[in-house]
Amino acid sequence: MDYAIIAAGEGSRLAQEGVKWPKPLVKLNGVTLIDRLIDVFLKNNASSINIIVNEEMTEVQEYLNKLQLPVPFYLLVKSTPSSMHSFYELSHFLDGNNVCLTTVDTIFKEEEFSKYIQAFQENDQLDGLMAVTDFIDDEKPLYVETDKDLMIRNFLDKNNNNCRYISGGIYCLKRTGLAVLNNSISQGMSRMRNYQRQLIAEGLKLKAYPFSKIVDVDHAEDIQKAEQFLKS
Template sequence: MKYAVIAAGEGSRLIEEGIIEPKPLVRINGETMIDRLLRIFLENNAESISIIVNNEMTVVQKYVQELKLAVPVNIVVKSTPSSMHSFYELTPYLKGGKFVLTTVDTMFREEEFAEYVSEFDKSTDIDALMAVTDYIDDEKPLYVETDGNLDIIGFKDVVYSGARYISGGIYGLSDNALDILRDSMMEGVSRMRNYQRRLVENGLKLKAYPFSKIIDVDHAGDIEKAAIFVKR
């Protein structure tokens, strides 16, 4: 399985709240967030790992460039206007099969992630397997509308009658999804949520995979919360 990490955000809210480390290097239970992801990827049959960091994060650039892993590591250094644009910059390394993409601050239980990857790896009839959760602790959640079989039929910015799940920020995707990403970029689409809507609009088969909880580390208070949640 190929893996990709978007670590190109500025982490401005953490900085404003007194966290001096760049977000990818913030430690959760003594392990930096980027190292935690890389370890988990390696434990789940990684064949390659691709990472994007922004131009301003020179400390993070140096950190990832000095990584010595048992699989190829592809590094892109570029500042982008959104996570969707960051994703696009990684696409040359993701073509030719399935891959899992996440942001660096996405915190999940390792056993759930392993089960998710296994489910996606053995799937043969879907274009994407999207992590969702009914734990809502996000300032602007993206609600994921599903049918009774957990097939995704829509994405909504606001809560709706019967809403249960929100996007967890972990995306299992295939080559078909990369074609839609390319077209979306050419058409001026911005934001990951709008790209995901395009996947549905273009008839791709998206499946939701429920996680018990996923936490994004956006604020200083999220660090302790995440540490308690993922402690092994």
């Protein structure tokens, strides 16, 4: 399993709220966000770990360049206009058939994540298994419309009253999904949610995988919330 981490955002809201560390180096219960993800991935069949950070994050670059990992590790330093473009840049270094992508501030329970990865690896019929949750604490959630078998029908900016879940920001994809990513870029698309819609438009088989709770660290107050969530 190739793992990819998008850590290319500026983290401007955290900085404005007095958090001195760049987002990837923010600590939850004494562990940085980036180290936590790397550790979880290594425990879940990582064949490679690939991270993109923006050009201004020199402190993060220095931190990551010192890492010694037991699997191939690639750090890409490049500023991009969106997370979709960040994924596209990382996709050039993903050689396997299975990839798991997440952003650096996505917080989940490790036990649930392990079951999610196992479910994806055991299902050869899917093009993608997308993490979802019915816990909504996002400023602009992406609603996920599914059928009774949790096959994804659509991704919506607003709930049409048929959506129990929102996107959790963790994506397991086969190489078919990377082909759609290339198409999306060539068509001038931006934003991950538009890419996800394109996956459906091109007929890929996507299934939702419910997590009990997934939270993002966007604001200073989210740090304590995330720490309590991980302790619970």
